[in-house]
Amino acid sequence: MFHREGYVIIAWTLAGCGLSAWAVHRWMGSASWISWLIYGLLLTILMLILQFFRNPSRHTVLQENGVIAPADGKVVIIEKVFEPEYFQGERLQISIFMSPFNVHVNRNPVSGVVSFFKYHPGDYLVAWHPKSSTLNERTTVVVRNNQGHEVLFRQIAGALARRIRWYISTGDCVRQGEEFGFIKFGSRVDLYLPLNTVPDVQIGQTVRGGETCIANL
Numbered sequence: 619m620f621h622r623e624g625y626v627i628i629a630w631t632l633a634g635c636g637l638s639a640w641a642v643h644r645w646m647g648s649a650s651w652i653s654w655l656i657y658g659l660l661l662t663i664l665m666l667i668l669q670f671f672r673n674p675s676r677h678t679v680l681q682e683n684g685v686i687a688p689a690d691g692k693v694v695i696i697e698k699v700f701e702p703e704y705f706q707g708e709r710l711q712i713s714i715f716m717s718p719f720n721v722h723v724n725r726n727p728v729s730g731v732v733s734f735f736k737y738h739p740g741d742y743l744v745a746w747h748p749k750s751s752t753l754n755e756r757t758t759v760v761v762r763n764n765q766g767h768e769v770l771f772r773q774i775a776g777a778l779a780r781r782i783r784w785y786i787s788t789g790d791c792v793r794q795g796e797e798f799g800f801i802k803f804g805s806r807v808d809l810y811l812p813l814n815t816v817p818d819v820q821i822g823q824t825v826r827g828g829e830t831c832i833a834n835l
Contacts, residue, residue: 621723623783623800624671631667635660666718670802673723676828678795680729682764685815685833686794687825688727688771689807691716693832696817701810704734704760704770709810712817712832714825716805724799725828726761726792727809728769728835734760735788757784757799761792767835770810773801795828811835 620628638660646653678686695713716722736758755775762768773782784799786792801807811833819825819832 619673619675620668620671621673621800623802624667628667628671631664635664670718670722672721674721676725676795676826678725678828680794681831681834682729683835684831685727685769685809685811685835686725687714687827687830687832688798688809689714689716689722689724689825689827690720691807691825691827693819693821693823693825694806695808696819696821698813699810701770703736703758705768705810708813709770710813710815710817710833711808711810712819713806713808716801716807721827722801722805723797723827724773724801724807726794726796726798727771727832728761728763728767729792729794730761730763730769732759732786732788732790732792733762733768734758734770735784735786737782737784755782757782759784759786759798763835765835767812769835772808773799774806774808775801809833 639657642653642656691714693712694715695711697711698708699711701707701709738756757773758770760768760770775782781802782799786798792798812835816834818834825832
């Protein structure tokens with residue numbers, strides 16, 4: 619199953635690889651080792667595109683006080699920081715880095731009402747750069763859950779990820795584990811949680827979006 623964001627890219631990749639393979643066969647034949655090398659390269663490109671836009675189903679166990687991972691990837695930051703845009707105060711930041719080989723569907727970490735949303739155009743620093751969360755293209759989403767806790771999460775573009783997609787807006791009611799966006803070709807998602815939040819993950823841990831509980835409010 620593939621994500622809808624990839625339909626056009628997959629179609630163009632199939633067409634491009636098919637035409638390229640036909641051209642190689644027409645002008646070089648199939649006996650040459652160079653031809654088979656090119657065929658292998660084209661197949662690799664196609665497989666990389668297909669795996670990037672895969673959209674596997676996930677089973678989310680709803681947790682009122684739990685924060686579910688919004689993306690697949692590796693936990694790269696767990697620390698107290700100052701959040702200047704919305705809270706203007708200290709929060710616990712947990713960041714997940716998505717490599718080009720991860721599933722890039724973004725899922726709601728909590729259920730509730732979207733109390734704030736903003737899109738920021740910006741740069742395309744590598745996702746692990748310290749200033750990527752404030753300088754790169756990004757979205758900021760704040761959801762207030764039924765217990766009154768507000769959770770802020772950001773989609774952050776990286777050096778390769780130059781297209782962010784989102785499917786929510788201020789006032790929407792969202793459900794934990796459901797899809798809220800997509801980032802193409804590697805990136806990062808940051809979460810900003812209340813200071814008394816208890817992390818359930820460690821730096822370097824691999825998490826699955828929509829399934830792994832990363833913290834308890």
